Amino acid sequence: MPLNLEPVQSRFRPTTSYEEAFADELEAIYGRGVHDLPGVVAALNETGVRPADGAEWTEESFTREIARLGARED
Amino acid sequence: MTNSLHTEDGLLTLGVRDRWYALCPSRQVRPGELTRIDRAGEELLLWRDSSGVVHVQEDRCPHRAARLSLGVHMGDRIACNYHGVQLDGDGVVASVPGSPGCALEGRKALRTFPAREHAGAIFAWFGADEDAEPAPLRVPEPISGGDWDDFLCYVEWDCSYLLSVDNLMDPMHGAFLHRNSHTMFSGKREAVFQIRDTDTGFVFEKTDQRGVNFDWSEWVDTGGLQSVTLDIPYPATAGPGGPFTIVACVTAINEHQHAGFFWRCRKVRGWERDSWRFLYKNRLEARHWQVLEQDRAMAEAMPADAWARENLYQHDIALVRLRRMLRAEAKRQAASRAERRPARAAAR
Numbered sequence: 001m002p003l004n005l006e007p008v009q010s011r012f013r014p015t016t017s018y019e020e021a022f023a024d025e026l027e028a029i030y031g032r033g034v035h036d037l038p039g040v041v042a043a044l045n046e047t048g049v050r051p052a053d054g055a056e057w058t059e060e061s062f063t064r065e066i067a068r069l070g071a072r073e074d
Numbered sequence: 075m076t077n078s079l080h081t082e083d084g085l086l087t088l089g090v091r092d093r094w095y096a097l098c099p100s101r102q103v104r105p106g107e108l109t110r111i112d113r114a115g116e117e118l119l120l121w122r123d124s125s126g127v128v129h130v131q132e133d134r135c136p137h138r139a140a141r142l143s144l145g146v147h148m149g150d151r152i153a154c155n156y157h158g159v160q161l162d163g164d165g166v167v168a169s170v171p172g173s174p175g176c177a178l179e180g181r182k183a184l185r186t187f188p189a190r191e192h193a194g195a196i197f198a199w200f201g202a203d204e205d206a207e208p209a210p211l212r213v214p215e216p217i218s219g220g221d222w223d224d225f226l227c228y229v230e231w232d233c234s235y236l237l238s239v240d241n242l243m244d245p246m247h248g249a250f251l252h253r254n255s256h257t258m259f260s261g262k263r264e265a266v267f268q269i270r271d272t273d274t275g276f277v278f279e280k281t282d283q284r285g286v287n288f289d290w291s292e293w294v295d296t297g298g299l300q301s302v303t304l305d306i307p308y309p310a311t312a313g314p315g316g317p318f319t320i321v322a323c324v325t326a327i328n329e330h331q332h333a334g335f336f337w338r339c340r341k342v343r344g345w346e347r348d349s350w351r352f353l354y355k356n357r358l359e360a361r362h363w364q365v366l367e368q369d370r371a372m373a374e375a376m377p378a379d380a381w382a383r384e385n386l387y388q389h390d391i392a393l394v395r396l397r398r399m400l401r402a403e404a405k406r407q408a409a410s411r412a413e414r415r416p417a418r419a420a421a422r
Binding site: 011015019023031032033036037066069070071 | 349
């Protein structure tokens with residue numbers, strides 16, 4: 001019986017370049033020890049990653065966007 | 075195939091009875107399809123009825139033993155493709171089209187395993203007595219929902235499930251095999267361990283380090299489901315939320331292959347949960363996978379007679395204890411089965 005090994009099981013489509021950049025920025029910010037919401041939003045605004053409308057991040061727009069990006073896909 | 079389930083060795087290498095076993099991810103059984111898998115020494119057919127409820131049955135037509143998985147899905151029942159015998163989700167013969175009214179009709183003739191779905195996986199109860207009621211399916215807290223969130227990682231490995239159990243109850247390999255990973259790069263490379271009893275099993279833990287590497291494992295047997303729980307710290311890059319917890323269940327496919335279920339869990343809510351989920355999908359899953367592949371490479375390459383020639387030391391006391399517990403249960407079940415069988419033969 002052939003054995004089943006699937007490296008990617010949490011999503012069902014390739015990541016986008018936007019998601020790649022966003023993940024890089026978040027990891028860098030978290031890696032500096034910034035783990036609080038106001039701090040993360042302020043740090044994101046210093047980077048080049050912006051939401052689709054190009055606006056500055058707010059706590060509300062960040063939590064909305066991260067909920068969308070982190071949604072369960074199954 | 076099932077003959078070996080009569081013996082102590084068979085029960086040990088295929089999994090003791092009177093337990094729930096995780097079978098496969100829920101998504102593997104699609105509506106309208108008949109799915110064949112082998113688990114814990116049984117040849118199984120899985121299908122969903124028209125309301126989506128999953129049924130786990132022996133893949134063997136009660137008429138002439140043809141494979142029901144080659145049959146036809148009929149919504150609330152299935153039909154064998156050989157002579158059209160129809161069976162419902164309880165294993166009752168609903169119709170014998172070739173011989174209407176025959177004695178087989180209306181009989182519960184197909185072994186049906188009580189089944190549940192939880193945390194993205196299908197579980198079934200493998201009773202020693204197939205007619206007895208199952209124990210309740212109680213799952214460890216991290217995959218019970220609430221404040222916890224989880225992702226299931228499912229794998230199939232070309233080695234006995236017992237080697238995976240060994241691996242899970244051996245925290246010390248983290249500091250060596252996984253020393254270059256994103257999670258297990260720090261901490262001491264020597265340790266003294268202790269065993270601490272719990273209501274449902276035992277914890278095997280380092281006495282002088284916690285929260286730095288893979289520092290403890292817990293064997294949990296709720297009387298229904300066997301699992302291992304352990305914690306592994308995340309680096310700061312994983313964001314807020316503390317370490318992640320793995321709840322692991324392993325199920326034999328056969329004597330030398332097994333299915334592994336690794337729920338990666340974190341106690342996080344709100345935006346912190348969403349952030350973890352986003353990073354898991356985009357970064358962490360791939361890194362966790364690399365770690366698991368290191369375990370797989372090691373486990374699959376182990377000699378078949380690994381247990382026959384070992385020189386164990388203090389870090390292996392959890393393995394010794396667990397192997398003894400599993401063998402004792404297998405021995406007890408084999409003896410109990412041997413006692414029941416003559417009685418059954420006499421009853422016929």
